[in-house]
Amino acid sequence: MVQRCEHCGQTVMTTDKQCWHCGKKLSSGKSTLAKPPQLATAVSEENSTPMPPFTTILLYAGLTAVALLILMATTRAIGQAPLFVTNSDNVPPAGWQPFTDNQLRFTLNLPETWQLFDMTRAPETLTLRSSPPLQAIDQTFDALVPDTQLLFLGTEDTAVFDDGSPVFVLVAQSRRLQQLSPEQIIAYAQAQLPENVTLSAVNQLKDSVAEQTGSLLFNIEQDETLWRCLEQIGPGDDSVYLVVTCTSFAQYPRHQSDFEAILRSFQPLGS
Numbered sequence: 569m570v571q572r573c574e575h576c577g578q579t580v581m582t583t584d585k586q587c588w589h590c591g592k593k594l595s596s597g598k599s600t601l602a603k604p605p606q607l608a609t610a611v612s613e614e615n616s617t618p619m620p621p622f623t624t625i626l627l628y629a630g631l632t633a634v635a636l637l638i639l640m641a642t643t644r645a646i647g648q649a650p651l652f653v654t655n656s657d658n659v660p661p662a663g664w665q666p667f668t669d670n671q672l673r674f675t676l677n678l679p680e681t682w683q684l685f686d687m688t689r690a691p692e693t694l695t696l697r698s699s700p701p702l703q704a705i706d707q708t709f710d711a712l713v714p715d716t717q718l719l720f721l722g723t724e725d726t727a728v729f730d731d732g733s734p735v736f737v738l739v740a741q742s743r744r745l746q747q748l749s750p751e752q753i754i755a756y757a758q759a760q761l762p763e764n765v766t767l768s769a770v771n772q773l774k775d776s777v778a779e780q781t782g783s784l785l786f787n788i789e790q791d792e793t794l795w796r797c798l799e800q801i802g803p804g805d806d807s808v809y810l811v812v813t814c815t816s817f818a819q820y821p822r823h824q825s826d827f828e829a830i831l832r833s834f835q836p837l838g839s
Contacts, residue, residue, distance in 0.1 A: 661829065668837070669720055674739065674809065677833035678722045679826070687718040696721060701734050701795055701814055704764075704788045709740060709810070711762045716742045716810065722830075735815040735823055737830050745808040750782035750801045753808065757784065764789040768796075783831065787817065796820040798827045804836035 573580050578589035586593050660666050660677035667684060668675040678684070687693050696702055697718070709716040723736035745753055754770055761767070769785040781802040788795040797814040811834050813827035 660833065664829075666833070667722075672837050673719070673741075673804070674834060674836050676722075676737070676739075676811075676830060676835070678737070678830060679724075682722045682724055685721040685723075687721055690721075699734075700790055700793065701736070702738070704790045704795055705738055705797070705812055705814065707762060708765055708788065709742075711765075712757055712760055713742050713744050715744050716740050733816050733819060735819065736813070737827075738812045738814070739834075740810045740812070741804065741807040742810065743807045745810075746803065746806065748808075750803070753801050754782050754784065761786070788814075798824070798831065800831040800834065802834070802836065809834070809836055 571580055571582055572578065573587040573589060573592070573594060575587060575592045576590040578587065580587055580589075580594065584594055663680055664677045665680045666675055666677050669686065685692060685696065687696070690696075697706060702718075702721075706718070709718075718738065718740050720739035721736060723734060748756060758767060758770075766787045766789075767784060768787060771783045781800060783801070784797075784799045786797055786799070788797065794817040795814050796817045797812050799810060799812040802809050802811070811831055813823075813830055815823050
């Protein structure tokens with residue numbers, strides 16, 4: 569049987585009297601049995617962490633990949649979200665379609681052939697705002713209250729302000745005007761409108777939910793052009809909406825019924 573020297577621990581034979589490694593005399597019965605070598609870097613059981621099963625690792629990897637794909641698809645969908653969506657709750661006349669802005673602030677009906685522009689996002693916004701009719705409306709809004717924000721423009725696809733005879737609807741909002749009722753806004757407008765704006769008619773209305781609205785019929789003189797506009801004023805959750813339909817004075821009788829239908833269809837959406 570193999571034994572070990574009690575002095576140096578090296579292997580010796582049971583018949584050896586002296587360790588041939590260290591030279592010291594061996595005492596009978598004091599040598600120890602040889603033990604199998606152990607790794608010096610062995611980790612104690614209490615400090616070791618068991619590896620998870622391979623199937624668990626695959627499961628976590630799969631879930632992570634799915635989560636990343638969903639995140640990428642959602643981000644892409646948000647970036648490609650439509651400016652306007654169809655609103656099935658608002659039933660339009662034949663040949664018309666209901667639209668709701670992407671931020672779900674309001675809905676209205678428009679002829680299907682009209683072009684739509686989100687004035688807060690459309691790349692054409694600066695060009696459109698520099699056109700004569702929108703300049704006239706913008707100046708009128710600025711004369712009323714400086715915080716007015718243009719939100720939406722709908723116009724006939726045959727005239728995006730190039731031929732001098734546009735037909736359009738413009739939606740704007742003001743938070744400061746929310747402090748006033750539609751009746752007070754109309755009285756304020758009569759006192760604040762620029763000299764080139766002339767009021768033709770003023771109406772006080774109440775809609776189906778008994779919220780007071782008001783409408784104004786007015787003319788805007790700009791250079792040698794006379795615009796005729798029908799505007800509706802109505803409260804929203806946190807602002808007042810100004811919905812203006814306009815065209816040239818000569819074209820207004822032909823579009824008056826459409827303008828009135830557009831204004832009737834306009835509905836602010838609650839938060």
